[in-house]
Amino acid sequence: MFTGSIVALVTxxxxxxxxCRASLKKLIDYHVASGTAAIVSVGxxxxxxxxxxDEHGDVVMMTLELADGRIxxxxxxxxxxxxxxxxxxxxxxxxxxxxxxxxxxxxxxxTQEGLYQHFKAIAESTDLPQMLYNVPSRTGCDMxxxxxxxxxxxKNIIGIKEATGNLSRVSQIQELVDDDFVLVSGDDVxxxxxxxxxxxxxxxxxxxIAAREMVELCALAKQGNFQEARxxxxxxxxxxxxxxxxxxxxxxxxxxxxxxxxATDTLRLPMTPMTDAGRPVVxxxxxxxxxx
Numbered sequence: 098m099f100t101g102s103i104v105a106l107v108t109x110x111x112x113x114x115x116x117c118r119a120s121l122k123k124l125i126d127y128h129v130a131s132g133t134a135a136i137v138s139v140g141x142x143x144x145x146x147x148x149x150x151d152e153h154g155d156v157v158m159m160t161l162e163l164a165d166g167r168i169x170x171x172x173x174x175x176x177x178x179x180x181x182x183x184x185x186x187x188x189x190x191x192x193x194x195x196x197x198x199x200x201x202x203x204x205x206x207x208t209q210e211g212l213y214q215h216f217k218a219i220a221e222s223t224d225l226p227q228m229l230y231n232v233p234s235r236t237g238c239d240m241x242x243x244x245x246x247x248x249x250x251x252k253n254i255i256g257i258k259e260a261t262g263n264l265s266r267v268s269q270i271q272e273l274v275d276d277d278f279v280l281v282s283g284d285d286v287x288x289x290x291x292x293x294x295x296x297x298x299x300x301x302x303x304x305x306i307a308a309r310e311m312v313e314l315c316a317l318a319k320q321g322n323f324q325e326a327r328x329x330x331x332x333x334x335x336x337x338x339x340x341x342x343x344x345x346x347x348x349x350x351x352x353x354x355x356x357x358x359x360a361t362d363t364l365r366l367p368m369t370p371m372t373d374a375g376r377p378v379v380x381x382x383x384x385x386x387x388x389x
Contacts, residue, residue, distance in 0.1 A: 101134035131308035175200030246273025
């Protein structure tokens with residue numbers, strides 16, 4: 098459940114900006130049918146930053162309800178305050194989620210010791226498996242391999258989503274953790290290379306709209322068939338790249354609407370819809386990937 102193609106699921110909204118239950122069910126059904134390994138509910142791509150605390154919990158619980166045991170659900174529980182991270186995590190303790198994905202604190206830029214104490218406190222507050230999430234381009238905070246190595250000694254910290262795009266991190270972290278510690282990529286562009294170096298999968302934005310293709314990519318990598326995996330990845334490469342020409346999840350929500358997976362591409366301010374300049378670029382990437 099923490100390996101293979103895991104989707105960082107968008108949170109679909111209606112025209113008024115409320116969570117759209119019908120579109121969420123359609124997305125979940127799509128991922129069940131496509132063989133996606135697990136869903137991350139309300140991570141960064143799920144617009145955690147613009148949902149209220151109550152909405153955050155409600156969306157995770159709605160996702161669990163609509164999934165109905167057909168696919169594992171991982172709750173996004175990141176926060177820039179440790180107490181808030183603990184409260185979010187405890188909310189899901191007996192919910193049925195299989196674990197939590199917790200991003201490094203954003204904006205306040207803690208030291209490495211602060212990061213260690215933050216994740217340690219959260220992990221010790223729960224029995225739920227915890228996956229660390231390092232994405233300094235979004236948070237302004239980079240968790241170094243040495244800190245990951247220290248945290249890996251805590252029994253329910255089971256892995257990391259490493260989204261720096263720095264492939265040297267794979268071996269650096271592997272040297273400091275046990276073999277059962279799970280490394281997954283958080284960067285679609287470099288995910289295949291990450292897996293070839295020993296990573297176990299990807300928590301993917303691209304999987305929102307190319308679920309079967311990302312499942313196949315991860316399966317080929319697991320089999321060691323990197324020749325075929327590279328052919329497939331090359332077909333998806335423009336999509337990996339162009340889904341970030343504007344801030345995530347703006348392009349992927351537009352693409353999901355274009356493909357009929359969600360009813361609207363509504364976002365909440367300060368996120369705004371795809372620009373007129375961006376739409377044809379993403380549409381061409383969809384065509385290049387064979388999705389349109």
